[in-house]
Amino acid sequence: MRSTLKDLARExxxxxxxxxxxxxxxxxxxxxxxxxxxxxxxxNLNYRPNQLAVSLVKQQSMTIGVIVPDISKYFFSEFTLGxxxxxxxxxxxxxxxxxxxxxxxxxxxxxxxxxxxxxxIIMAPSSDTTHDRLLKLKPVxxxxxxxxxLIGRDGGELGCSFIIVNQSAGAYQAIKxxxxxxxxxxxxxxxxxxxxxxxERIEGCRRAFEEAGxxxxxxxxFEGQYDYDSxxxxxxxxxxxxxxxxxxxxxTIACGVYRxxxxxxxxxxxxxxxxxxxxxxFAQMLSVPLTTINQLAxxxxxxxxxxxxxxxxxxxxxxxxxxxxIIYDPELIERESTCPPLSREDGxx
Amino acid sequence: MRSTLKDLARExxxxxxxxxxxxxxxxxxxxxxxxxxxxxxxxNLNYRPNQLAVSLVKQQSMTIGVIVPDISKYFFSEFTLGxxxxxxxxxxxxxxxxxxxxxxxxxxxxxxxxxxxxxxIIMAPSSDTTHDRLLKLKPVxxxxxxxxxLIGRDGGELGCSFIIVNQSAGAYQAIKxxxxxxxxxxxxxxxxxxxxxxxERIEGCRRAFEEAGxxxxxxxxFEGQYDYDSxxxxxxxxxxxxxxxxxxxxxTIACGVYRxxxxxxxxxxxxxxxxxxxxxxFAQMLSVPLTTINQLAxxxxxxxxxxxxxxxxxxxxxxxxxxxxIIYDPELIERESTCPPLSREDGxx
DNA sequence: CTGTTAGCGCATTCAC
DNA sequence: GTGAATGCGCTAACAG
Numbered sequence: 042m043r044s045t046l047k048d049l050a051r052e053x054x055x056x057x058x059x060x061x062x063x064x065x066x067x068x069x070x071x072x073x074x075x076x077x078x079x080x081x082x083x084x085n086l087n088y089r090p091n092q093l094a095v096s097l098v099k100q101q102s103m104t105i106g107v108i109v110p111d112i113s114k115y116f117f118s119e120f121t122l123g124x125x126x127x128x129x130x131x132x133x134x135x136x137x138x139x140x141x142x143x144x145x146x147x148x149x150x151x152x153x154x155x156x157x158x159x160x161x162i163i164m165a166p167s168s169d170t171t172h173d174r175l176l177k178l179k180p181v182x183x184x185x186x187x188x189x190x191l192i193g194r195d196g197g198e199l200g201c202s203f204i205i206v207n208q209s210a211g212a213y214q215a216i217k218x219x220x221x222x223x224x225x226x227x228x229x230x231x232x233x234x235x236x237x238x239x240x241e242r243i244e245g246c247r248r249a250f251e252e253a254g255x256x257x258x259x260x261x262x263f264e265g266q267y268d269y270d271s272x273x274x275x276x277x278x279x280x281x282x283x284x285x286x287x288x289x290x291x292x293t294i295a296c297g298v299y300r301x302x303x304x305x306x307x308x309x310x311x312x313x314x315x316x317x318x319x320x321x322x323f324a325q326m327l328s329v330p331l332t333t334i335n336q337l338a339x340x341x342x343x344x345x346x347x348x349x350x351x352x353x354x355x356x357x358x359x360x361x362x363x364x365x366x367i368i369y370d371p372e373l374i375e376r377e378s379t380c381p382p383l384s385r386e387d388g389x390x
Numbered sequence: 391m392r393s394t395l396k397d398l399a400r401e402x403x404x405x406x407x408x409x410x411x412x413x414x415x416x417x418x419x420x421x422x423x424x425x426x427x428x429x430x431x432x433x434n435l436n437y438r439p440n441q442l443a444v445s446l447v448k449q450q451s452m453t454i455g456v457i458v459p460d461i462s463k464y465f466f467s468e469f470t471l472g473x474x475x476x477x478x479x480x481x482x483x484x485x486x487x488x489x490x491x492x493x494x495x496x497x498x499x500x501x502x503x504x505x506x507x508x509x510x511i512i513m514a515p516s517s518d519t520t521h522d523r524l525l526k527l528k529p530v531x532x533x534x535x536x537x538x539x540l541i542g543r544d545g546g547e548l549g550c551s552f553i554i555v556n557q558s559a560g561a562y563q564a565i566k567x568x569x570x571x572x573x574x575x576x577x578x579x580x581x582x583x584x585x586x587x588x589x590e591r592i593e594g595c596r597r598a599f600e601e602a603g604x605x606x607x608x609x610x611x612f613e614g615q616y617d618y619d620s621x622x623x624x625x626x627x628x629x630x631x632x633x634x635x636x637x638x639x640x641x642t643i644a645c646g647v648y649r650x651x652x653x654x655x656x657x658x659x660x661x662x663x664x665x666x667x668x669x670x671x672f673a674q675m676l677s678v679p680l681t682t683i684n685q686l687a688x689x690x691x692x693x694x695x696x697x698x699x700x701x702x703x704x705x706x707x708x709x710x711x712x713x714x715x716i717i718y719d720p721e722l723i724e725r726e727s728t729c730p731p732l733s734r735e736d737g738x739x
Numbered sequence: 740c741t742g743t744t745a746g747c748g749c750a751t752t753c754a755c
Numbered sequence: 756g757t758g759a760a761t762g763c764g765c766t767a768a769c770a771g
Contacts, residue, residue, distance in 0.1 A: 043535065045748055056758045061750060071756065087533045092506045093446045094748035097763045102442060104485070111471065113688075118467035122460065125488055134506065136453070137486040139474055157441045157483065184436045186392060269675050296675040303677045323672040326618050326645040328652045339462075394764055405742045410766060419740060443764035447747045 044086040052082045064090070096158065105349050106154030106187075107135050110142045110167035115321045116338045117165065120192070123342020124163060131350050133160070144170040148181055155185035161349035165192035168236055175199065188352035190345050194237075195366075202348055202365040204341055208238050211334040211371035212245030215288050215316045218332070218373055220253045223381045224286040224314060228279040230298065231290045232267035242290055242318070265294065272297020280307055285314065285382035292317035292324045292333055295378075299327060314379040330376035337369055344369075393435040401431045413439070445507065454698050455503030455536075456484050459491045459516035464670045465687045466514065469541070472691020473512060480699050482509070493519040497530055504534040510698035514541035517585055524548065537701035539694050543586075544715075551697055551714040553690055557587050560683040560720035561594030564637050564665045567681070567722055569602045572730045573635040573663060577628040579647065580639045581616035591639055591667070614643065621646020629656055634663065634731035641666040641673045641682055644727075648676060663728040679725035686718055 046064075050057045055075070063071055063079045082088075096102040107124055109117040125135050136159060140147040144167050154162055162185075166175060179199045182189050189201045196203030219227050229246055232239045243262065250257040263278065265271025272294035279287050280302065289295035295317035302309055309315055309329045317324055317333035324331040348365055395413075399406045404424070412420055412428045431437075445451040456473055458466040474484050485508060489496040493516050503511055511534075515524060528548050531538050538550045545552030568576050578595055581588045592611065599606040612627065614620025621643035628636050629651065638644035644666035651658055658664055658678045666673055666682035673680040697714055 046750095047748075057749080058751080058759080059757055062757085065750080067750095075756085089501065089505045091446075091748050093442050093451060094763085095750080097440075097442045097446060097748080097765095098750050100763075107486075112461070112474070113464070113468045113471045115462070115464075115467075118464075119462045121486070122462045122488060125461070125486060126490075129487070134485050134487065134502065136483050137456075137470070137474060138478070138483065139471060141475075152438065153483065156438045293675065296672065299677060300675065321672075323645065323670075323675075326642065326649065326672075328648060328677050395766095396764075406765080407743075407767085408741055411741085414766080416767095421740075424740085440764050443747085444766080445747095446749095446764080447766050449747075 043091070044088045045091070046088075048086055049079065049082050049088055052086060053078050055079065064088075101353075102158045102160055103132055104134050104136055104157070104159045105346065105353070106150070106157070106159040106162040107137050108140055108147055108150045108154070108162065108164040109137070110140050110165060112137065112139055116319065116336060119338035120165070120342040120345075123339040123344075124346045125342075127343040127346035128350065133346070133350060140167050142167045142169060144174045144178075148178055151178065151181050151185065151189075155187055159187065160353035162187055162189045163192060163345045163349050164189060166194050168238075170194070171235075172237075188349065190348050190352070192341065192345060196364070197366070200364065202352065202367075204345055204348070204367040204369070206336050206341065206369045206371050208241035208371075209245035209248065211318065211336075212242035212288070212290075213249045214245075214371070214373045215318070215334055216246045216249035217253075218375070218379065219286045219288065219314060219316060220249060220255070222286075222314065222379060223383075225255065225382075226284045226286070227261060228275075228282070228284040228287040229262045229290070230272060230275050230279070230287055230294050231262055231264050232271075232294075234262075234264050239290065246288065267291045267293060269293050269297040269300075272299075273301050276301035277305075280305060280313070286316070286379070287313060288316045288318075290318050292319045292321045292331060295324075295331055295333070296327070299329070299331075303328070310378050310380040314382070316379060320374055324374075325376060327378075329378050332376045332379040333374050335372045335374050337371060341369060392440070393437050394440070395437075397435055398428065398431050398437055401435065402427050404428065413437075450702075451507045451509055452481055453483050453485055453506070453508045454695065454702070455499070455506070455508040455511040456486050457489055457496055457499045457503070457511065457513040458486075459489050459514060461486065461488055465668065465685060468687035469514070469691040469694075472688040472693075473695045474691075476692040476695035477699065482695070482699060489516050491516045491518060493523045493527075497527055500527065500530050500534060500538075504536055508536065509702035511536055511538045512541060512694045512698050513538060515543050517587075519543070520584075521586075537698065539697050539701070541690065541694060545713070546715070549713065551701065551716075553694055553697070553716040553718070555685050555690065555718045555720050557590035557720075558594035558597070560667065560685075561591035561637070561639075562598045563594075563720070563722040564667070564683055565595045565598035566602075567724070567728065568635045568637065568663060568665060569598060569604070571635075571663065571728060572732075574604065574731075575633045575635070576610060577624075577631070577633040577636040578611045578639070579621060579624050579628070579636055579643050580611055580613050581620075581643075583611075583613050588639065595637065616640045616642060618642050618646040618649075621648075622650050625650035626654075629654060629662070635665070635728070636662060637665045637667075639667050641668045641670045641680060644673075644680055644682070645676070648678070648680075652677070659727050659729040663731070665728060669723055673723075674725060676727075678727050681725045681728045682723050684721045684723050686720060690718060 049060045138150040191203035247257045263275040276298040320335035487499040540552035596606045612624040625647040669684035
C-alpha cells in the first residue's frame with residue numbers, strides 16, 4: 042500500500058500535524074533537524090500526498106474538466122493540448138471527456154465532472170447543439186456552481202465566459218484575399234447551413250463582397266457537409282459554372298475539391314484558386330500547399346485554461362465576478378493555392 | 391455550495407447512513423415511502439455525491455491516467471478517443487497528460503497520476519524513450535503500485551502489460567504488396583534509424599525481400615525523420631536512382647514524396663508507386679488516395695482501457711496477476727497509389 | 740428497518 | 756515547537 046502521513050508520523054516519532062506542517066513548508070519555525078528527519082523519512086517511504094484527501098479538505102481539486110465533441114478531430118486535439126499545457130503550468134490536471142458529437146452527452150459530461158469536483162469546466166459544444174439545446178444546458182451549468190468556459194459559442198445567455206473565433210472575420214479575410222487578387226466569380230462550398238458557424242462565415246463573405254462594391258449572389262453558395270465528399274461533388278459543378286475561385290469552408294472540403302480538380306485536369310491555382318478553412322496540418326502538405334484560415338486552436342486552448350484557472354480561484358473568494366468574452370480573429374495563411382484569375386492567358390503564375 | 395448527504399439527512403429527518411444506503415440502492419429493506427422521501431429531497435437539493443469522498447473511502451477513484459507524447463498527433467488523439475469511449479462504458483474517466491515528447495516528463499506524469507490515485511495508467515512512451523530510459527521508469531512504476539499498460543513498447547522487462555502493433559509485420563505487408571505487384575527496386579524512406587519502430591519496420595522489409603528470394607540491398611534505405619521534409623528531400627534522389635516504388639515509413643513522409651513527384655511530373659502510381667504507414671485521415675484524401683498501413687489506433691485505445699480496468703480491479707483482489715501482452719497486426723489498406731511497375735509502357739494502369 | 744460509530748488521508752485551528 | 760482534536764463528504768460495520 043501507499044504510505045500516508047500517519048506512516049511518516051510513526052516512522053519519525055512525530056505527530057501527523059508536524060509532518061504535514063513541514064511537508065507543506067508552512068512557516069512554523071520547526072528546527073532544521075526535525076525537518077530533515079521528516080524529509081528523509083518521506084523519501085524512504087516514497088511518500089506522496091493523496092490528492093483526493095487534499096482536495097477534499099482544501100475544497101479544491103486542482104483539476105479542470107474538458108468536454109470536446111471528438112478529440113480525434115484536429116482542432117480539438119490541438120486545442121486540448123493547449124489547455125493541458127497551460128493548466129499544468131499552474132499545477133492543474135485535466136479530465137477529458139468526449140461528447141461524441143451528441144449534445145445530450147455534453148449534459149451528462151457536465152454532471153459527471155461536477156460530481157468529480159473539478160474546479161472549472163471548459164466545454165466546446167458539439168455541432169448539433171442548436172441555440173435551444175444550448176439553453177437547456179443552462180440550468181445544468183448553473184446548478185453545478187462550477188465556472189464554465191464555453192468554446193466557439195456565445196456564452197452570454199448562459200452567464201458564462203466564452204472564447205470564440207470570429208468566423209465572420211475569417212471568411213471575410215478569405216474572400217477579401219480572393220477579391221484583391223482580382224477574382225469576381227467565387228464559389229462558396231459551405232457546410233450545413235443550419236450550423237451557426239456556417240451562417241457566420243457566409244455573413245463574412247457577404248460583407249467582403251459588399252465592401253468591394255460587388256453584389257452578393259446567393260447562387261454561389263454550394264451547401265454540403267464539412268467533409269471530403271462534399272468537396273468532391275460540388276467541385277464538379279463549380280468547374281462547369283465558370284468560377285475562378287472557390288472558398289471551401291473547411292480544409293477537408295478543400296481536399297475533395299483538389300481531388301476533383303486534379304482528376305479533371307484543372308490546375309490549382311492557375312485555373313481555379315482554392316482557399317480552405319482551419320489550417321489543419323496537412324493543408325501545407327498538399328500537392329499545392331493550401332491557402333487557408335488558421336483557427337488558432339492551440340492559442341485558444343491556452344487562453345481557455347488561463348481563464349478557467351482565474352475563475353476557479355476567484356470563485357472561491359467572491360462569487361459573481363465579471364464573465365470574460367474573448368474573441369479571436371483568425372488569420373489568413375497565404376500559401377500556393379491562390380493567384381490572380383485568368384493567369385493561364387497572361388502566364389502570371 | 392453543493393448539497394451533501396448531511397443536508398439530505400437534515401432535510402428528511404433521517405440519518406446520513408440511511409440516506410447513503412438508499413441512494414446507493416443497497417438492499418437493506420427500506421420502506422418505499424422513506425425511499426421516495428429521500429429521492430425527492432435529493433432531487434430538490436440537486437444532490438450529487440462527491441466523488442472525491444467516495445474515492446477516498448472506497449480506495450478506488452474510477453479514473454485512469456493516460457500519458458501520451460502529444461495529443462495533437464493523430465495516432466494519439468484517435469487512440470485516446472478509444473480509451474475514453476471504453477473507459478466511460480465502465481464508469482471510468484480519464485486524466486490526460488502530455489509528456490511533450492520528453493521522456494523525463496513521462497516520469498513526472500507518472501508520479502502526478504499516482505498522487506491523484508488513478509486506478510490504472512496507460513502510457514505511450516515518447517519516441518525519445520530509449521531502452522535505457524524506459525528502464526529508468528521501472529522503479530517509478532513499481533513504487534506507484536498502480537497497474538500500468540505500456541503502448542507501443544514491450545513492457546516485459548518493466549513487469550507490466552503492454553499492447554504493441556507489430557511494426558515488422560506492417561512493413562512486411564507493405565513490401566510484399568509491392569513485390570506481388572512486380573516491383574523489385576523499392577526505396578525505403580525511413581525515420582531516424584535509432585528508433586525501435588524504424589528498426590523493426592526495416593526488419594519486416596528485409597524479411598519480405600528474403601522470403602521472395604530477393605537479396606536485401608541496404609542502399610535502398612534513405613534515413614530521414616518522420617516528417618514531411620524528409621519525404622520532400624529524399625524523393626528527389628529516389629526518382630533519379632531508378633526506383634519503381636517507395637515505401638514511406640509514415641504517411642507524412644509519403645506526403646512529401648507526393649509533392650516532389652508531382653512537381654517533377656512523376657505520376658503516382660504509373661511512374662512510381664507509393665505506400666505509406668499510419669493511415670491518417672488525409673491519406674485517403676490525397677490527390678491519389680494513398681495505399682498505407684493502418685495502425686488501428688482506436689482499437690488499441692479501447693483494448694488498453696479494457697486491460698487497464700481489468701487490472702485495476704484484480705489489483706484490489708489479488709496482487710500478482712499475469713500481465714497481458716497484446717500484439718496487433720496492422721492491416722494493409724489498398725488504395726490508388728500502387729500499381730505494377732513499368733505500366734507507362736504497357737499502359738496497365 | 741434505522742442510527743451510531745469509525746475511519747479513508749489530510750490540513751488546520753488551538754492548546755500545551 | 757509540537758500534538759490533540761476536528762472535519763472535509765462519504766461508506767461500511769455494527770448495534771439497536
